[in-house]
Amino acid sequence: MAEAVAVDSWSGQGVRLSEVVGALADLRDQSSRHYASARTAVMTIVAVAPGDEQAYAATGALRALAGHHPARIVLLRPYPDEVASLDGRATLYSLDADNHSVNFEEVAIEVGGQAANHLDSLVEAFTLSDLPVAVWYVSSLPNPSDPLLGVADVVVVDSRDASDPVSLRGLLQLARRRTVVDLSWSRLKTWRDLGASLFEPLENREWLDAIEAVEVCGKVGPRGLIGGWIVDRIGLDEQAVSFTDARHVSFKLTARRDGREAAFAVERHDDRREVVATAVLPGLTPQIATAELPEDALASSLAESLTRLGPDPVWEAALSVATSLAGA
């Protein structure tokens, strides 16, 4: 897909929010007059990204998303410890998606001082009427008392950002109050699909009841979700699960029956963008399946996550067990 192209832009430093709102309205108006372009959106996406690197990654993913979920993008960069100020930028983008033009708007706000703790008061001026608002916390999990959550119909998080089991507990509490979509969970879909596919053949599925040990590698959040998912779905004893820290997620299930052992594994190797699933059953040739990972993992997991905007009971159950497994 082609990259989004900036059609027109405005920026101001040390401005009031109403100036940004006015500038955006003017840009839309001028754009409509010059290009007579239709502008349709299905949601407002608010991204909170304090650092340059996170902001860059987030905007790249969000602009790429326009072909699938045309949205107004509001990028918030809060700096509560700096002096009170507000810098704004409004940009109109056009994207050629499958031979049709998609137009969308992006507003970037850098806010310093106390207002950075009240981002909700900045956002509603930009939310599109009657459409869902997704609030994406880029690179950190939200504080449950963050007032910005009140604006969100959907909260987008990445459980990979969970630094410890306690933060997973906070995420679970949040999910009980609001619809939360987890980018890690979307990314892990490849692992989950391959893991499920290992038990599609009937001769393999018979081993499900005999699983005795589950080893999961990865970072705190993703490995917890995978462990929680397996325990919840097959009704396993939590004691059977062990975790190891690793860069990429992988998991291995060991089953024993009648003195024989079977192993089922889903792994990603460091140097390849593919996930490999292997089933080794006694007396049989190992079964292997692979799946390629998308080039732009962030954009594709975001697109996947935003396809459904309701709660995901399977994820919630997995998270619930994950917190229990982690002793949080």
Added chain:
Amino acid sequence: MSGDVPPNPLAAGSDAVRQAPPGILVVVGASGDLTARKLLPAIEQLSRRRLLPRSFAVVGVARTELDDDGFRKLMTDSVPHAGAGWAELVKRSRYVTGEYGDPSTFQTLGKVLGEVEADIASTGNRTFYLATIPAVFELVADGLGAAGLNRPANEQSAVRLVIEKPFGRDLDSATELDAALHRNFDEAQIYRIDHYLGKETVQNVLALRFANAIFEPLWNRSFIDHVQITVAESLGVEKRGGFYETAGALRDIVQNHVMQVLSLTLMEPPGTIDAQGIRDEKVKALRSVVIPTLESVKTDVVRGQYDSGWSEGVAVQAYRQEPDVDPNSRTETFVAMKLMCDNWRWAGVPIYVRTGKRLPKRVTEVALQFHRVPHLAFGTAESQGLRPNALVLRIQPDEGVALRFGAKVPGQAFNVRDVLMDMSYGSAFMEDAPDAYERLLLDAMVGDPTLFIRSDEVDQAWRIVDPILEAWQGRAVPLSGYAAGTWGPRQAEQLIERDGRQWRKP
């Protein structure tokens, strides 16, 4: 056309058909804020669009000591980037200083009007615009009457009186004001302005409903579940604390703007789109609104007042800390209410109204939410978040019409999601819409009262609002606080959630 002067046959088919007839616009309260901020720029726009004839002049009247040149400077300063014709119009303008209670003020005015009419060769059309505080409406009308300025000088000319809201503080005072105005002016001479009616998008409610075959058949209880009217301001009372203390959201917004929008939304199709046809139907619609009782006010009306909070990234103070506001004030800055309309079309359809200051964004809209589909064939997971259809008339800002409906999300699965079909006026019509005051001033001078409020409309609106004011006199109905920058007190949420519904996010 008013019929005051014979139509210009050469102007047939051009915009000039709605040009104001020769005459004088007399602005009473000419040194005030409304004149400088709204009226003079609107007159300049009319001049720029060549909708004012050469035989046209402005005469200002006010208590402030000014001479003709001082008023001309005020006119010049109020419109910094005026068009070519403005300087000529300014030159023809005059000013009268005087107290409104002093008969000599109006005698002098009469003399000046005679001089100006001789200068510009006007046939005697006079439009008196009362840009004053309401407390002096009666005084001015009596002064005009006593000086004989309330009647046209000849059969070819017209005299009209334009007044701004508020039209009274309650039904009794509105009736008294009407009686006072009618002592000197006939109802047909009185033009009551609610500038909301001058907005293109408010007028578009009529176009949408009665110029399209697809909407009106759905515009009733069989298809519409409920109506939501939102008039939200992100600003606080700013420098108007003194005024607001005497008004409150109910008088300032609900009694006039909301009731006008409500009546246009609920009214039956008029036989003709003219002043009588439309205003008759609006009054009928308002008469169908169920008058609240003391008991129903307790359950169906919520009043609130903003506390301190954060608005648009700025820490803002509570209403009671605003300048000129009583620190113990019980004036409401927020009202949410549920109204019902007892007629064949709307029986059983609740109308939820919400208005307030220091809300998260500035927006005015009417939303008609349709019934849910009788059976949703899609799976629960696939249609999560799918809401009933809604038709939204956005009055300000970003004026337009939007229709919310479900559409399939591209992909292998059959996920369905809300999308918005969004018509923006700015995009659909390249020409700038006239400002509300520009439109209404021209209508008044032309003699078209369609977009002005008739006496019986004012009365009926007060009949709906009065019981609420009465109920609020005591302490039976609490005044709830809400943090600035939020959508009002929790009780407002409960008001609609009790019916299994939710406020929209406009």
